[in-house]
Amino acid sequence: MDQILGQVLRNAVWERLDTLASLADEADSGSLASVARTELPRLAQAWRAMLSAHEPDDRGDCPTCSTRWHRSKAPCSVWQAAHEHLIAGGLATTPEQRTSEEGRHTLRVPQVAGVGPG
Numbered sequence: 001m002d003q004i005l006g007q008v009l010r011n012a013v014w015e016r017l018d019t020l021a022s023l024a025d026e027a028d029s030g031s032l033a034s035v036a037r038t039e040l041p042r043l044a045q046a047w048r049a050m051l052s053a054h055e056p057d058d059r060g061d062c063p064t065c066s067t068r069w070h071r072s073k074a075p076c077s078v079w080q081a082a083h084e085h086l087i088a089g090g091l092a093t094t095p096e097q098r099t100s101e102e103g104r105h106t107l108r109v110p111q112v113a114g115v116g117p118g
């Protein structure tokens with residue numbers, strides 16, 4: 001039963017992420033701005049919650065990813081993914097990368113980057 005509930009939980013999260021991703025493509029500007037105001041802080045909070053569980057301990061290991069027999073040095077894969085998606089490849093995605101995979105979305109990148117705080 002726990003396995004089924006786990007699958008339901010994971011599916012709900014995947015579907016939510018799919019919905020948010022499709023909104024970026026399909027919603028009009030007003031709706032997109034509205035969604036961004038509510039969802040961006042939630043996404044940021046989700047990242048903070050996840051990353052705080054992966055903060056290195058006194059020895060520089062990730063307490064969440066480490067096991068009794070294997071210490072996982074920080075930054076662990078969660079922090080590496082955060083950096084890759086939020087810093088290195090997130091808002092800084094190059095137009096060339098977008099064009100090769102989904103050419104019609106090339107103009108979306110500046111719009112996303114233009115969403116400022118507040």
Ligand SMILES: [Zn+2]
Nearest residue numbers: 054062065076
């Ligand atoms: Zn970790």
